Amino acid sequence: MSATTRxxxxxxxxxxxxxxxxxxxxxxxxxxxxxxxxxxGGPAGQIAVMHRIIVEERxxxxxxxxxxxxxxxxxxxxxxxQQLAIYIGWLMHKTRGGLAAGILxxxxxxxxxxxxxxxxxxWGNVSFVAGLFFGLKTAVLAVVIEAVLRVGxxxxxxxxxxxxxxxxxxxxxxxAIPFPLVVLAAAxxxxxxxxxxxAMGGQxxxxxxxxxxxxxxxxxxxxxxxxxxxxxxxxxxxxxxPVALLYLFLGGDNVxxxxxxxxxxxxxxxxxxxxxxxxxxxxQAVETHHWLLPGEMLTGLGMAETTPGPxxxxxxxxxxxxxxxxxxxxxxxxxxxxxxxLVTWVTFTPCFLWVFLGAPYVEALRGVRALGAALSAVTAxxxxxxxxxxxxxxxxxxxxxxxxxxxxxxxxxxxxxPSIDIFATILAIAAALAIFxxxxxxxxxxxxxxLAGVVLQxxxxxxx
Numbered sequence: 001m002s003a004t005t006r007x008x009x010x011x012x013x014x015x016x017x018x019x020x021x022x023x024x025x026x027x028x029x030x031x032x033x034x035x036x037x038x039x040x041g042g043p044a045g046q047i048a049v050m051h052r053i054i055v056e057e058r059x060x061x062x063x064x065x066x067x068x069x070x071x072x073x074x075x076x077x078x079x080x081x082q083q084l085a086i087y088i089g090w091l092m093h094k095t096r097g098g099l100a101a102g103i104l105x106x107x108x109x110x111x112x113x114x115x116x117x118x119x120x121x122x123w124g125n126v127s128f129v130a131g132l133f134f135g136l137k138t139a140v141l142a143v144v145i146e147a148v149l150r151v152g153x154x155x156x157x158x159x160x161x162x163x164x165x166x167x168x169x170x171x172x173x174x175x176a177i178p179f180p181l182v183v184l185a186a187a188x189x190x191x192x193x194x195x196x197x198x199a200m201g202g203q204x205x206x207x208x209x210x211x212x213x214x215x216x217x218x219x220x221x222x223x224x225x226x227x228x229x230x231x232x233x234x235x236x237x238x239x240x241x242p243v244a245l246l247y248l249f250l251g252g253d254n255v256x257x258x259x260x261x262x263x264x265x266x267x268x269x270x271x272x273x274x275x276x277x278x279x280x281x282x283x284q285a286v287e288t289h290h291w292l293l294p295g296e297m298l299t300g301l302g303m304a305e306t307t308p309g310p311x312x313x314x315x316x317x318x319x320x321x322x323x324x325x326x327x328x329x330x331x332x333x334x335x336x337x338x339x340x341x342l343v344t345w346v347t348f349t350p351c352f353l354w355v356f357l358g359a360p361y362v363e364a365l366r367g368v369r370a371l372g373a374a375l376s377a378v379t380a381x382x383x384x385x386x387x388x389x390x391x392x393x394x395x396x397x398x399x400x401x402x403x404x405x406x407x408x409x410x411x412x413x414x415x416x417x418p419s420i421d422i423f424a425t426i427l428a429i430a431a432a433l434a435i436f437x438x439x440x441x442x443x444x445x446x447x448x449x450x451l452a453g454v455v456l457q458x459x460x461x462x463x464x
Contacts, residue, residue, distance in 0.1 A: 021212040023060060025093050029100050031058065032089060036104045039081065039308045040136075040446060043386070045143045046081035046310070048150045049442075054088060055211075061088060062211040063154060065366070071375035072362045074382050075183065076354045077270045078347075079310035082106060086355040091213065091363070094220045098356060106348055109309020110316065114340060116303045117320040118333065127457050133302050134463035135453020138427035139446045140305060141397045142435050144390045152383045158200055160193060161380035168384030173391060176411035182385070183378055190377025191370055200376040223360035235353035240264065243346060255326040256342060258289065259319050263343045267350045270312070277312060291322035305393075312347065319343030398425050423462045427452055 018024045035053055039046040047070065055066050069091070073083040082105045089101025119129060156162050164186050171177040190200050243260040250257050262284065270277040282297045292300075297318075304314035323339025324332045365371050392413075395402060399415035406412075431449050434440040440448075456462045 019093065020218075021060070021092065021214070023058075023092060023212060025097065025100075028089070028093055028097060029104075032085065032101045032104045035085065035101075036106075036108050037308060038442065039105065039108070039310075040140055040143060040442065043079065043081045043311070043389075045140070045146075045442075047084065048146070050081070050084060050088075051150065051154070059211045060092060061213045062215070065091075065211075065213065065215075067155065067379055068362070068366055068372070068375060069359075070382075071378050072358065073355075074378055076351075076358075077268055078351045078354065079312050082310050082348065083351050083355050086352060087359050090355065090359055091218065091221060095356065098352065102348075102352055102355075106309050106313065106344070109304075109307050109313040110341075110344055112307040112309075113303055113313055113316050114320070114337065116307070117317050117336065117340065120299065120303075121321070121324055121333075121336070127461070127463075128454055130463035131454035131457025132450050133453070134424070134457060135427060135450040136446060137302065137305060137397055138424050138453070139431040139449035141390075141394050141428050142431035142445065143442055144393055145432065146435050148383070148387050148390050151386060155376075155379045155383050160189075160198060161200060161376065164189060164377055164380040165384040165387070168381035169387050170384075172385060172388040174410050174412060179385065182381055186377040186381035187374040190374040190380075193377070194370050194373035200373045200380075217363055217366075221360050221363045223364050227360065228357055231353065231356045235349070235356065239267075239346065239349040239353060242342070255322055255328060256339060259322055259339055259343050260346050262289070263315055263319070264346045264350075266315070267347050278314060281315060281318065285318050285322075289322070291318060291325070296321065313344070315347050316340040316344045394428075397421075397428060421462075423456050423460070427456075 031053060035050055038049045038053075051066060054060050055063055061069075066088075069087045070080070070084055073080040073087060076083055082102055085105045086098045086102035090098030093100070116129070152165070156165055168182050168186060171182050172179065193200055243257075243264055246254065246257045246260050252258070252261075266277065266281060278301065282294075285291045286294050286297055300314045300317040301311075303317060304311050307313070317340070319342060320336040320340035322336075324336030327335035330338075395413070395415050398421060399417075399419050400421055401416040401419040402413045403416060404412070405414050427449055430452075431445050434445045434448070435442070453463070
């Protein structure tokens with residue numbers, strides 16, 4: 001009796017289009033677009049939106065894997081929320097998944113902020129637009145608070161984690177201790193706690209079979225030296241190539257060259273969260289380079305806070321005004337647009353380099369308990385960081401003026417009580433009631449508050 005050899009059945013193109021975890025790239029593209037359109041409220045709100053959609057609704061990855069990726073992204077320079085999207089997109093669908101997630105994350109903000117920059121230089125502070133920003137800002141405050149609670153509930157799984165978060169908040173809010181020192185101290189505490197047998201917590205997953213990716217490492221996620229060299233060879237020239245060409249052909253004093261060099265440096269050293277970075281950017285852009293006025297920087301921050309995408313997207317507005325006012329033999333609007341896009345490129349392109357280069361090694365170390373404990377402690381500290389940002393944002397929404405105060409080692413920005421904004425306070429309370437008490441969706445709340453802001457601006461001129 002002769003044996004027959006069974007040939008493997010041919011695999012259709014439809015089958016190969018869907019990875020083993022069962023999520024097609026087309027489906028993922030739609031989800032990342034939804035995340036991008038909902039990415040209001042700064043990093044806290046953006047991370048909360050991603051967690052709600054990716055972990056809770058879609059069950060693509062486990063809680064543990066989400067937090068592990070988030071821990072790594074917090075250690076990188078640049079916008080951690082966008083980098084988290086790149087990481088998860090890469091994990092699910094290789095490089096094209098990371099590209100889709102990362103690019104989509106910033107596209108709505110690029111379009112919105114560019115349109116608002118045009119409106120600002122052509123028509124100035126239009127009452128309708130000012131009211132829109134005013135209302136959105138009050139709603140964003142409620143969104144950020146909700147995000148702090150949501151992230152905190154999932155990251156603070158032990159008493160030690162709660163203590164680390166509280167100490168991180170005190171260190172940042174009251175003493176203005178640099179963010180990198182807070183992160184390093186938290187990592188050391190987590191590592192030491194693991195050595196003494198104390199569980200940090202915060203790594204609980206949904207369950208082995210409850211998320212689509214599972215606990216195994218995808219084939220493309222295994223690290224290799226050849227792959228790392230390839231990533232650097234592609235992304236480093238994409239990032240710094242335009243900078244070198246501008247310097248070569250236009251010289252070091254040209255506004256485009258100066259913008260590309262300055263914001264490339266910002267991309268490398270932007271540790272400590274968006275507000276810490278933007279404080280430095282504002283000082284340099286206003287006082288050193290004279291690209292814009294102090295009041296204009298505050299206007300740009302208001303735009304970035306109430307449009308989707310990373311808060312650091314305000315750098316596009318800075319680049320736009322710098323190019324608009326130094327057009328270099330072209331129309332001011334064209335120069336501003338090109339300068340804004342250039343700044344966006346050199347600011348966000350490095351994010352892909354950091355994630356594509358480091359993510360395989362971070363995945364490979366996912367099972368190391370000591371590293372997991374250190375990163376869990378970092379996540380706990382970041383909850384304190386997000387709370388610090390929420391309080392800072394809240395003070396500047398509710399009060400029109402603040403004054404610096406230094407003494408006894410403290411470094412505070414205190415609100416001027418008579419400057420309380422009654423209308424902003426009422427809208428913020430209404431937004432909080434809508435979200436927490438009546439479970440109204442974020443988008444509906446944002447729209448309602450923006451409409452209320454327009455009405456109040458037209459009736460009372462509330463946005464000053």
